[in-house]
Each structure stands twice: as structure tokens, then as C-alpha cells.
Amino acid sequence: MNILVCLKQTFDTEERITIEDGQISDDGVEFVINPYDEYAVEEAIRLRDEHGGEVTVITVGPDRAEQALRTAMAMGADKGIIVDDEDLEDADEYSIAKVLAAVIDDLEYDIILGGYMAVDDGSAQVGPRLAELLEIPHISTITKLTVDGDKVEVEKDVEGDTETIESKLPILVTAQQGLNEPRYPSLPGIMKAKKKPLEQLDIDDLDLDEDELEGKTKVLETFLPPEKEAGKILEGELEDQVKELVGLLRNEAKVI
Amino acid sequence: MNFDLTEEQQMVRKLMRDFAEGEVAPGADERDRTKTFPVEIFEKMAKLNLMGLPFPEEYGGGGGDSISFAIAVEELSRVCASVGITYSAHVSLGCAPFYLFGTEEQKQEYLVPLCQGKSLGAFGLTEPQAGSDAGGTRTHAVREGDEWVINGSKCFITNASYAKFVALTTVTGRKEDGSPEITALIAPTDAEGFQVLDSYVKMGLHSSNTTELVLENVRVPADHVLGKIGEGFKQFLITLDGGRIGIGAMALGIAQGAYESALRYARERVQFGRSISKFQVIQHKLADMAMQIELARNMVYKAAWLKDQGRKFTKEASMAKLYASETAMRVCDQAVQIHGGYGYMHDYKVERFFRDAKLTEIGEGTSEIQRMVIAREIGC
Ligand SMILES: Cc1cc2nc3c(=O)[nH]c(=O)nc-3n(C[C@H](O)[C@H](O)[C@H](O)COP(=O)(O)OP(=O)(O)OC[C@H]3O[C@@H](n4cnc5c(N)ncnc54)[C@H](O)[C@@H]3O)c2cc1C
Numbered sequence: 250m251n252i253l254v255c256l257k258q259t260f261d262t263e264e265r266i267t268i269e270d271g272q273i274s275d276d277g278v279e280f281v282i283n284p285y286d287e288y289a290v291e292e293a294i295r296l297r298d299e300h301g302g303e304v305t306v307i308t309v310g311p312d313r314a315e316q317a318l319r320t321a322m323a324m325g326a327d328k329g330i331i332v333d334d335e336d337l338e339d340a341d342e343y344s345i346a347k348v349l350a351a352v353i354d355d356l357e358y359d360i361i362l363g364g365y366m367a368v369d370d371g372s373a374q375v376g377p378r379l380a381e382l383l384e385i386p387h388i389s390t391i392t393k394l395t396v397d398g399d400k401v402e403v404e405k406d407v408e409g410d411t412e413t414i415e416s417k418l419p420i421l422v423t424a425q426q427g428l429n430e431p432r433y434p435s436l437p438g439i440m441k442a443k444k445k446p447l448e449q450l451d452i453d454d455l456d457l458d459e460d461e462l463e464g465k466t467k468v469l470e471t472f473l474p475p476e477k478e479a480g481k482i483l484e485g486e487l488e489d490q491v492k493e494l495v496g497l498l499r500n501e502a503k504v505i
Numbered sequence: 506m507n508f509d510l511t512e513e514q515q516m517v518r519k520l521m522r523d524f525a526e527g528e529v530a531p532g533a534d535e536r537d538r539t540k541t542f543p544v545e546i547f548e549k550m551a552k553l554n555l556m557g558l559p560f561p562e563e564y565g566g567g568g569g570d571s572i573s574f575a576i577a578v579e580e581l582s583r584v585c586a587s588v589g590i591t592y593s594a595h596v597s598l599g600c601a602p603f604y605l606f607g608t609e610e611q612k613q614e615y616l617v618p619l620c621q622g623k624s625l626g627a628f629g630l631t632e633p634q635a636g637s638d639a640g641g642t643r644t645h646a647v648r649e650g651d652e653w654v655i656n657g658s659k660c661f662i663t664n665a666s667y668a669k670f671v672a673l674t675t676v677t678g679r680k681e682d683g684s685p686e687i688t689a690l691i692a693p694t695d696a697e698g699f700q701v702l703d704s705y706v707k708m709g710l711h712s713s714n715t716t717e718l719v720l721e722n723v724r725v726p727a728d729h730v731l732g733k734i735g736e737g738f739k740q741f742l743i744t745l746d747g748g749r750i751g752i753g754a755m756a757l758g759i760a761q762g763a764y765e766s767a768l769r770y771a772r773e774r775v776q777f778g779r780s781i782s783k784f785q786v787i788q789h790k791l792a793d794m795a796m797q798i799e800l801a802r803n804m805v806y807k808a809a810w811l812k813d814q815g816r817k818f819t820k821e822a823s824m825a826k827l828y829a830s831e832t833a834m835r836v837c838d839q840a841v842q843i844h845g846g847y848g849y850m851h852d853y854k855v856e857r858f859f860r861d862a863k864l865t866e867i868g869e870g871t872s873e874i875q876r877m878v879i880a881r882e883i884g885c
Contacts, residue, residue, distance in 0.1 A: 281519070316512065323516055433524055436554040436567035439516045479775075 250302030256286035258317035285364025288424035323434035341464030346378035365423035390425035521580035536712035557620025565620035582758025586861035587712035593751035599626010606732030624669035687737035709860030749826035756829035756865035763840035820882035827875035830865035
């Protein structure tokens with residue numbers, strides 16, 4: 250079974266976000282595999298261990314993103330492909346999906362996994378867009394995956410209930426929290442990761458017209474949410490507190 | 506010069522951070538209160554092949570370097586120093602002597618199961634009458650036929666309740682100049698006459714295992730000599746050099762954990778209408794902590810780096826251990842201070858860090874002994 254995983258390197262979720270010159274600064278920031286993509290990597294390794302085959306992890310990003318691929322290889326992925334994003338200007342989800350599709354067009358695959366969204370941009374678009382470009386079915390936010398022959402069965406959460414969907418390979422699925430518990434990379438995994446094959450591609454290496462890659466969206470402004478102010482604790486008789494609260498909601502918070 | 510960690514070292518850092526946060530931090534307070542040894546944590550570490558981290562794969566090790574080992578101890582100690590010392594002692598006192606001095610058969614028989622986590626490693630050097638003056642060992646072994654008969658006792662031995670065998674220093678005779686001939690012998694802990702007592706009431710490191718060994722006519726086969734007869738003294742000096750990197754890393758991790766907690770608390774705590782982190786006095790305390798931790802880390806990693814390069818590192822390991830342990834004490838003291846009364850309470854963790862930190866100024870050579878080692882190394 251040929252299993253592909255698309256992943257993105259994102260800020261560690263513990264990092265404090267700072268803005269410099271209108272852009273999010275990545276100075277001294279720790280990077281990790283996007284947590285949802287980590288579920289995808291784990292699921293891919295489990296599929297491989299059950300059905301045989303190979304797991305290839307793919308990312309589009311700067312040099313440092315290689316570390317995310319090495320981490321996935323330390324967990325057990327077999328090989329990696331990184332596409333340098335340096336020549337990508339004003340890229341957005343549209344552009345990234347195009348690049349991934351161009352990479353994957355040259356590969357054999359039975360199933361493609363990804364996280365359902367990246368925790369940085371949070372758009373949840375790349376997976377579905379990629380499936381459309383490849384003209385294969387996709388199911389998003391899955392919490393369970395079973396593959397039997399070319400039959401695929403997934404579960405996903407819907408408003409507190411579970412939906413079961415059947416489909417067929419080849420397919421693209423995106424992972425939601427709850428799909429699995431990603432493993433820690435073992436020490437031998439870490440030691441071996443560097444020896445696993447990693448292919449480095451530029452946009453030029455792909456059958457793509459650079460002009461076609463410009464994003465369809467524009468970032469107008471990047472700003473931090475307003476700082477949270479300290480809460481207010483009302484005191485006194487319950488009846489007075491209720492009156493005060495209603496007054497505050499009407500006049501200060503202006504929500505009623 | 507290059508201050509960046511290698512890709513592998515960065516991955517080890519990430520793994521150990523995640524493992525420490527995910528598996529070690531939860532329950533650390535509870536284990537400290539109930540004095541519970543976390544066997545399951547070491548089983549999980551064994552599954553990730555971490556128990557033999559810096560030893561070659563052919564012996565079941567992880568093929569990592571000393572810097573990665575220091576990072577592992579640091580990250581564990583950042584959340585739970587009891588796990589940190591257990592791991593550090595296992596690797597640098599338990600495994601290392603077999604790796605450094607064992608014959609090939611001994612490596613197969615002892616190092617392999619240690620690296621696989623089938624036994625924890627322990628090293629019996631200290632005795633009631635022989636601490637800093639470890640050469641003053643009284644435990645002795647007499648050759649009877651093809652066996653050694655060991656009598657004596659050891660104190661403060663880490664991990665021995667969970668060790669299937671320990672290496673012990675014993676006096677096996679007199680040298681020509683009349684000084685004792687010290688030999689390291691390997692003794693199975695289930696041998697007849699061998700008692701491992703776990704009854705100390707300690708200041709800290711409550712969920713680590715510290716034991717007393719009592720040996721009464723314990724018989725081991727003649728080939729249970731670790732390395733060569735008469736080399737025990739030299740061996741433990743070499744072993745402690747490596748061990749000091751471990752204790753330095755442990756101190757570093759404790760300091761880091763206490764500092765992070767103090768910084769977080771200082772930002773949140775409001776007094777006189779302001780976050781206490783806005784008071785210059787508190788800021789300067791935190792600045793000093795950050796600086797000392799950074800210096801300690803550079804020294805610990807440098808000592809480990811020298812070791813990895815196969816260079817001499819006695820002086821640097823001693824400096825790293827001394828500086829990091831004194832940093833840990835100062836940082837924990839100030840971390841409790843920044844927390845005020847809450848810092849004195851168990852729930853805020855820094856009191857545990859403070860108690861645990863003290864050992865780093867004592868174990869594997871006290872601060873006084875480190876200063877003697879450094880003085881000797883600089884040619885006093
Ligand atoms: C929790 C814990 C775990 C330990 N684990 C192990 C272990 O696994 N294996 C093991 O073998 N040991 C272990 N030890 C023992 C530890 O290494 C010794 O406690 C330490 O070396 C000091 O020896 P001592 O306690 O006999 O103190 P002493 O040597 O009696 O020292 C008392 C004081 O005198 C000072 N002093 C001694 N000699 C001099 C001198 N020449 N000049 C100036 N000052 C001096 C010391 O610095 C100290 O301040 C452990 C100890 C503890 C507390």
C-alpha cells in the first residue's frame with residue numbers, strides 16, 4: 250500500500266505570538282509538526298504496519314520544515330519529499346494544493362492522509378482542494394479509519410453523534426483529534442531518520458506554471474487579539490448583583 | 506564554533522520534552538507525597554529504547570551521544586528530579602562501568618539487559634565510613650576457591666531495589682605500598698546474604714530509590730570482577746567524571762523547571778495593583794536566574810561535548826556539576842521567594858524542586874570535593 254501524508258510545520262502551540270512589521274515573527278520560535286498532521290502520520294504508520302507498503306511524507310515549506318519530515322521519519326515514515334517554497338509568492342491554500350497535486354501526480358498512491366487543518370492559518374482547505382485537483386474522493390475530520398481491500402470505512406463526529414461513511418481507494422482523508430494517539434518517536438527511530446531518503450524539490454522541478462500559483466486571497470492586516478482584561482466579581486445581595494449585571498451588560502459591555 | 510544542536514539532538518530534546526510533559530509530569534506531586542517509585546515510567550522509556558541512550562546499538566543501546574543524554578536528564582528533571590536522578594544514575598553509574606570496563610561477556614550479560622531496561626543500574630561506592638573519601642572503602646572480598654566472599658555495607662545507593670545486580674567497590678588486598686587494593690565486583694542482588702534496604706527518610710527525591718546494601722558472606726564466582734583486579738579506584742574516578750555530567754544536567758533541569766514556574770507566577774500574581782513581574786526587584790531575580798541557567802547549560806553541554814569528542818573532560822564536568830548544582834539551589838530559593846507563601850506549599854511545586862535540588866550539591870562528589878578536583882586540574 251502506498252500511503253502519502255501531507256504535513257505542515259507550524260509554531261509549537263505553546264509559543265507566544267509576536268508581530269513585527271505587520272508580520273508574525275518566527276524569531277527563536279519552536280516548530281512542530283502541525284498537531285492534526287501528526288494524527289495523519291500516526292495513522293499512516295499503522296496502516297503501513299497492518300497492510301505493508303510505504304509511507305511518504307510530503308511538505309511544502311522553508312528549509313527548517315525538513316525537521317518536521319525527519320520527525321515523521323523518526324516516528325516511522327519511510328521517506329520524505331520537501332518542496333522549497335522560496336519561489337512561491339503570496340501563496341495561499343490554493344497555491345499549496347496546486348504544488349502538492351503536482352508532486353503527487355508523479356507518485357503512485359492508494360491513500361493520502363493529512364490533518365484536517367493547520368493550527369496556524371486554520372483554514373482547513375488544503376486537503377479538500379488537493380482531492381479535487383487529483384479528482385479523487387475525500388472525507389474530512391475522520392476519527393476512525395479502516396481499510397479492507399479497496400474498501401474504506403471511516404467514522405467522523407457529527408454534532409455529538411458518529412457518522413460512518415464507506416468509500417473506496419484511492420481516497421484522501423483528513424484527521425481530526427481522536428483518530429489516534431500519536432506515538433513518541435523512539436530513540437533508534439531518531440537515529441535512523443537521517444539516513445532515510447529525503448527528496449528536495451524546487452517549484453521548477455514540477456510541471457507547473459509559476460504564474461498560476463499566486464494565491465487567490467490577500468492578507469490585508471495581521472494583528473493580535475485585544476488583551477484580556479481582568480474580570481469583575483460582583484458583590485452584595487443576589488438581587489442587587491443581578492440588577493448590576495444587567496446594567497453592566499447593557500451599558501458597559503453593550504451586548505443587550 | 507557552533508552552538509546549534511544537531512538534528513538528532515533537537516529531536517531528542519523534543520521527544521524528551523513531550524515525554525516528560527506527557528508521562529512524567531502528571532503524578533509527579535502525588536508520587537513525591539506518597540514516595541512512590543514510578544516503575545511504569547521506566548518501562549515506557551525502555552520501549553522507546555531510552556534506557557541505554559548513549560551506548561552502541563550492538564549492546565541494545567540507542568547510539569546517542571552524551572549531549573543527548575544530558576538533554577534527556579535535563580528534560581526529565583525539569584518536571585520530576587526523582588525520575589531525573591533515577592535515569593541519570595542508571596545510565597552513568599549503572600551502565601557506564603560495564604561499558605567502560607567490562608569484558609565482552611560481561612557487556613553481553615549485564616550491559617545488554619540494562620540498556621533494554623530489564624534491570625535498573627546501580628553502583629555501590631559510598632559506605633558509612635567512606636563518602637567523599639571513597640578510597641576508604643571497608644567492604645572487603647576474600648578469595649575462597651573459585652569464589653569471592655564479600656562482607657560489608659554500602660549506603661545511599663540509588664536504584665538498588667530495582668537492580669538485578671550491582672557493581673560494588675571492595676577491598677581485595679593490599680598493594681605493595683600498603684594502600685588498599687580496590688576491586689569492583691559484580692554481585693546479583695538476590696544472592697544469599699545480600700540485603701537491599703529501602704528505609705531512608707529523605708529530604709527530597711521522594712520517588713527515587715535510595716538504599717542501604719548489607720552484604721554478609723555473599724559469594725560470587727571468581728569471574729565477577731568488573732574489568733581487572735585492583736582497578737576499582739581508577740574505575741570509579743572515571744565513572745564519576747561521566748556521572749557529573751548527569752548530575753549537572755539534573756541540576757540544570759531542576760533550575761529550569763523552577764525558573765519557568767517563577768516566571769509564570771510572577772506574570773500572573775498581582776499585588777499593589779500591578780503584576781509583581783513589573784517590580785524591578787522581581788525582574789532582577791528572574792534575570793539572574795535566566796543568566797545562571799544559561800551559563801550552567803553551556804557548561805554542562807560543553808563537558809558532554811568534550812566527552813563526545815573523546816577529549817579530557819574531568820575539569821569541565823566538575824565545573825559543570827558544581828556550577829549547575831549551586832545554580833539550582835539559588836534558583837529554587839528565589840523561585841520559592843517569588844511565589845511567596847504559595848511557594849512554601851506543595852501544590853506550587855517549587856518547594857519540591859527546592860528539596861530535590863539540594864542533592865545535586867552532595868551526590869557524585871560534594872561541592873567541596875568538586876572545588877578540590879578543579880583545583881587539582883588547574884595545577885594547585
Ligand atoms: C540521594 C542520594 C543518592 C546517592 N546515590 C549514590 C549512589 O548511587 N552510589 C554511591 O556510591 N553513592 C551515592 N550517594 C552518596 C554520595 O555520593 C555521598 O553522600 C557523597 O559523596 C558525600 O559523602 P558523605 O555523605 O559520606 O559525606 P562526607 O564525605 O562525610 O562529607 C561531609 C562534609 O564534609 C565535606 N568534606 C569531606 N571531605 C572534605 C575535604 N577533604 N575537604 C573539605 N571538605 C570535605 C563534604 O564536602 C561535606 O560537606 C548518594 C547520596 C544521596 C544523598
